Amino acid sequence: MKHKITLKVNGESITKEVDSRLLLVHFIRENLDLTGTHIGCDTSNCGACTILLDGKSIKSCTYLAVRADGAEITTIEGVAPEGTNHPLQQAFHDQHGLHCGFCTPGMIMRSIDLLKNNPNPTEEEIRWGISGNLCRCTGYNNIVKSLQQAAKEMQKEKEPAV
Amino acid sequence: MFKCKTSAAVGGMGHSVKRKEDARFLHGKGNYVDDVKLPGMLTMVMVRSPYAYAKIKSINKEKALAIPGVLAVITGYDLAQYNLHWMPTLLSDTQMVLPTDTIMHQSQEVCAVIATDRYIAVDGAEAVEVDYEPMQAIVDPFKALDKDAPLLRPDKKGQKDNHIYHWEQGDRAKTDEVISKADVVVKERVYLPRIHVASIETCGCVASYDKDTHKMLIYMTSQAPHAIRTILALVAGHVGLSEEKIRIISPDIGGGFGGKVPVYPGYVVAIAASFLIGKPVKWIEDRSENLVNGFARDYHMDCELAATKEGKIQAFKVKTLADHGYTDSSANPSKYPTGMFSICTGSYDYAHAFAELDAVYTNKAPGGVAYRCSFRVTEAVHAIERMVDKLAAEIGKDPAQLRLENFIKKDQFPYASPLGWHYDSGDYEATLHKAMKMIGYADYNKEQAEKRKQGKLMGIGICTFTEVVGAGPSKDFDILGIAMFDSAEIRVHPTGKVLARFGTKSQGQGHETTYAQIVAEELGIPYDQVQVEEGDTDTAPYGLGTYGSRSTPTGAAAAAMAARKIRDKGKKIAAYLLEVSEEDIEWEVGKYFVKGAPEKSKTIQDVAFAAYTNFPLGMEPGFEATYYYDPPNMTFPNGAYICVVEVEKETGQIDVKRFVAIDDCGNIINPMIVEGQVHGGLTQGIAPAMYEGIEYDDEGNVLNGTFMDYLVPTAVESPHWETGHTITPSPHHPLGAKGVAESPTVGAPPAIANAIIDALSPLGIKHLDIPITPAKVWEAIQAHSK
Amino acid sequence: MIPANFTYHKATSLKDAIALSQTLGEDAKYMSGGHSLLPMMKLRFATPEHIIDISKIKGLSYIKEEGDLLKIGSLTTQTEMEHSLLIQKGYPIFSDAVKLTADPSVRNVGTIGGNIAHGDAANDQPSLMLAMRATIIAEGANGKKSIPIDDFFHGFYMTALEPSDVLVEIQIPKHKKGSGGAYHKVERKVGDYATAGVAVHVELDAGGVCRQIGIGLTNLSSVPLRLSRAEDLLKGKKITEDLIVQAGTIASEDCEPTSDLRGSEAYKRSITKTLTERMLRSALKRATS
Helix, strand or coil: CEEEEEEEECCEEEEEEEECCCEHHHHHHHHCCCCCCCCCCCCCCCCCCEEEECCEEEEHHHCEHHHHCCCEEECHHHCCCCCCCCHHHHHHHHCCCCCCCCCHHHHHHHHHHHHHHCCCCCHHHHHHHCCCCCCCCCCCHHHHHHHHHHHHHHHHHHCCCC | CCCCCCCCCCCCCCCCCCCCCHHHHHCCCCCEHHHCCCCCCEEEEEEECCCCCEEEEEEECHHHHCCCCEEEEEEHHHHHCCCCCEEECCCCCEEECCCCCEECCCCCEEEEEEECCHHHHHHHHHHCEEEEEECCCCCCCCHHHCCCCCCCCCCCCCCCCCEEEEEEEECHHHHHHHHHHCCEEEEEEEEEEEECCCCCCCCEEEEEECCCCCCEEEEECCCCHHHHHHHHHHHHHHHCCCHHHEEEECCECCCCCCCCCCCCHHHHHHHHHHHHHCCCEEEECCHHHHHCCCCEEEEEEEEEEEECCCCCEEEEEEEEEEECCCCCCCCCCCCCCCCCHHHHHCCECCCEEEEEEEEECCCCCCCCCCCCCCCCHHHHHHHHHHHHHHHHHHHCCCHHHHHHHHECCHHHCCEECCCCCEECCCCHHHHHHHHHHHHCHHHHHHHHHHHHHCCCEEEEEEEEEECCECCCCCCCCEECCEECCEEEEEEECCCCCEEEEECCCCCCCCHHHHHHHHHHHHHCCCHHHEEEEECECCCCCCCCCCCCCCHHHHHHHHHHHHHHHHHHHHHHHHHHHHCCCHHHEEEECCEEEECCEEEEEEEHHHHHHHHHHCCCCCCCCCCEEEEEECCCCCECCEEEEEEEEEECCCCCCEEEEEEEEEEECECCCCHHHHHHHHHHHHHHHHHHHHHCCCCECCCCCECCCCCCCCCCCCCCCCCCCEEEECCCCCCCCCCCECCCCCHHHHHHHHHHHHHHHHHHHHHCCCCCCCCCCHHHHHHHHHHHHC | CCCCCCEEEECCCHHHHHHHHHHHHHHEEEECCCCCHHHHHHCCCCCCCEEEECCCCCCCCCEEEECCEEEEECCCEHHHHHHCHHHHHHCHHHHHHHHHCCCHHHHHHCEHHHHHHCCCCCCCHHHHHHHHCCEEEEEECCEEEEEEHHHCEEECCEECCCCCCEEEEEEEECCCCCEEEEEEEECCCCCCCCCEEEEEEEEECCCCEEEEEEEEEECCCCCCEECHHHHHHHCCCECCHHHHHHHHHHHHHHCCCCCECCECHHHHHHHHHHHHHHHHHHHHHHHHC
16 A cells, blocks of 8 residues: 655655555665665664654664654755765764764764764763664774764854854 | 874875775765666565475465566576576585575575565565475584484585595694693683674675676675676676676675675576576675675684693694585685684794694585685684683693793794794784783783682783785685786876776775875875775776785785886886986985986976876886786784673673783784774674674574674674784885784684683683673583582 | 565544554554564564554653652653653663663664563563553553553563553552662663563662562563562561572572573573662662662
8 A cells, every 4th residue: 555655854845655564764765765874684783774753863674664754854865965074974084983884874873863862972871872873894982982073073063152 | 113204195104094985975975786776677585495404395486476576586497497506616615506406504595586676576585485395404513424414415426424625734743742742731622603794784786787788787795806707707608698798896895804705696696687687686685694694613623732831832733623504615715725724823933733624514504704804814813822821721820921931033033833824024022012011911910819809700811813814925825716916007197196996895994095095105196186996897907806804915015016117117207307317316205306416306296297298209108007916925914912801700791891902914004094993803803702603503593693683792892992003014015014904803802702711710610612601601600610 | 674565554543543443453553663563574473464553643652740650651752761850860760771772763763652562571661560560551442441560461472452452651659758669681782682681669668668569570481570479578578688689589489581592591590680689779779868
């Protein structure tokens, strides 16, 4: 059975017909051609498919596309205007927080939510906060550093200019 | 320490320049195989066996074919018409592409469903009816050698039992004699379990055959695209897939670690399907399909280490049983069925060693993947490093002291090991001393003594390993006869910018940055003006690919040599431009100048322009070079790792308090990237040490075939790694570099195991096999408290 | 991994959900967060023909104290529980548990009601419910009902909920002075299901005597398990270290674990003892601070 859904993806309003069983991750990757969101495990363990749904990080491999009707979705393609970096993207680059890049979009989407709820996390809070996102390459040291740098930058941005 | 020759702006060797490849990954614009979408593309999904050993009585396609959108169900019989149902492995064994009669391991491919989309293909796979006749699987490799064990491979001519091959190296008689006369001999069976690389991207491909041009374009998750192209041409040449018509593109790879070297049946079926149907066919493994295929390790090693009562090591002997699953599909160099296992004598100076190995068939998946280690080095290092610790415990000597007393000394390099390697360079004492100082070894010894008085379990573990990487010299190393050189092609454009192409293939190692840095080092052209390309067999020079830490030892060396060829040509052009003889021209980074008159000079950019516009009469125009580098020897990175743990008696929980890794990988191209590689390798070291291992039941069923139960460490399990370096350049590598990414994966497991066993030693526990889980620790404590 | 075909229905209200369930019959399943059900559907262990999405029903997401009760709306997500100041201050046992359940992104979607209604003894919330003696409020074709937690879990993935019943609210006796609870589980790695988990809730009177106690076990039987014998031992007494150790021994005897990848039966019994003792100590500490 087809369902017509209307949602906002990276700020753009989209209406599409989807099957009941279509997973959100496939909708994003295959129907919208936003291939920055990846599939790594199918069992909601690895977090490569993490996106923001109404501002909260979720695992799009374990969410039906039809349920996103009316929602606002942000994927890695939509976190910063073209040609610019979100502070987290900049920090991952500066701190060498990525190797193969496959987990990176999910890791960044999760980190956006983490820093929103905890703008100044400790190393332990960061490690627990990204515990649903597996990275096989970096050993996490530099991902932690990336979040620390981004947290600092984002705090600065919030402070009123003197 | 290494002194940079170039400015930060040029960014040659030794500069931690930021990675050039990052932007596309950070913006979600990476191009992985599953991102490839071609017009009319179909999807392929495999039907897989629920049984480990079974006869296939029938395969009924009808219900599947009745589903709208299911276009074909391909079986072994279909492939047999083209003689494509079996394929050779790299080590002269054979592997089924699709079976015609017998299933040899759980989750083996039974047949393939081709459909218009992923969802329909999965429904089709569900609807295929297969009638199996299950048989009693052989799971235990020791039982596979029983006299009455059923013959698993009657298809192989002359095969009378389940034994695949015997291998040995060293002097058995002399080693036995030394062991029999030694003051002290410690023995242990050390098992390294089956594990999986578990890259976050699984394997897959998109095969697209054009019936008009006869070109076969394949996007593939491959670490070795050129070698795969040749293999395909050899395997499928008879149906018309000629090598010049095959183009393999390895796009961005989401982690490889050795798991993306082999040819998996899925690739071959997808290629065959596209060939037959004439449309693009995509095949992407799901996680479970990935985890149950392509294993690494699975060595049972009976070790004996002999020493004087003072602790001078005299001899090492190891007898191994290797479980290869139903076929030997190890991705090893041809002459090395056991890879570089003979590095098992370690970092120590003694004269006698003997290693032997028997490989057997069982009803398990094939693999023998060189998982982030240069072909069985992890197994070798684990064996010797566990035994050295056991010796230290046996004679009551501090394990650091024992190692210091037995190390090969700095002035003994190049060192001929008892099993035939020529270690290039190292300063093992300095490396261990640095690690001891960094962690505060003496203080931890005191703390441990205190804690033991209080009945607390604290352990300190050391591993001082020697790796052997960079396969390899053509006289010894080949894959299917192809020598294991690697290549670089450098083109300097008229404006002085560079396109550099390589036979290797990065899977996250940062080649687009580090290779550019080498060009910068050699030519003085800023690294950000050097475009690096790899992975497209139509454009890149032939090379054997990236695995076994070979890109720096071979590819980077090729880059340096190609750049030097260009520099030499530039010298002639500079002489012509400056109107002096070539002998009067000198080079400093980025520019040629006249001896004794440095104000008379031409930059590399001036010379590049002249190479296309104003070159000496008779000279071949252009400014480019290709180099195929055949290394004279392997490189021998080494390191000293120290780990401190605390173990909770009641629950067996293990807390890794500190982990210090000092690596010596020779000269360093990019310290930031090297450090990152070490971090990642360390987490892949704690993984098998404490968490990962593929478990089978007695019927051969895999018990943990998803990430719910195959426990890849998260940021919480992964400690805060502390790293450092000593630098002993490789004497034979053009840049003095060695390769690094595998060292931490090799060195971390024994350091962690040694630490945990040290913590438990007051209870009388002398050995535990990895993964050392809390449950295993608890069981051991119970067994030793009775 | 892709679920088999089914038909999706969005319930706009509780009434709508119940009506849909009645029309569609037993082949329909409710889905709230979906993090228990959808993974089973992707593995094709569950193949419902209809999914009734109850996650969009308004008014079922709240955490509030009313009268003598703490009331939690069933669609409250685990993350909302984690961020609630009321929970953090008055009911830290929830914070203990939520932090160890799956991971933050899963907790953004997974609901407390779903965690309980799934009837999985491996989920963390059921043992907390047992410890705090919750009452489950459900609404279905036969109206609203209130189910004491001890009547709720019937067996492996089986609960007292009838097919049309929607779990709407969880009621827990309000935090009083002298009460406290704690939860911990041993897990193979962060976010894993429990190798063994123990929830303890105690209520002490002014003299420090235990007036009420609940001990619930996670993943130590095919159903969430109450440790009645240990509760009986401790109730009406001042809980001494000696009694704590006795309760631990009972826990190791009365739990019903099986050997699996997480460890042997003996190991699980042993860590259940240790965890029971530790959670009793933590709960007492919280009750008296």
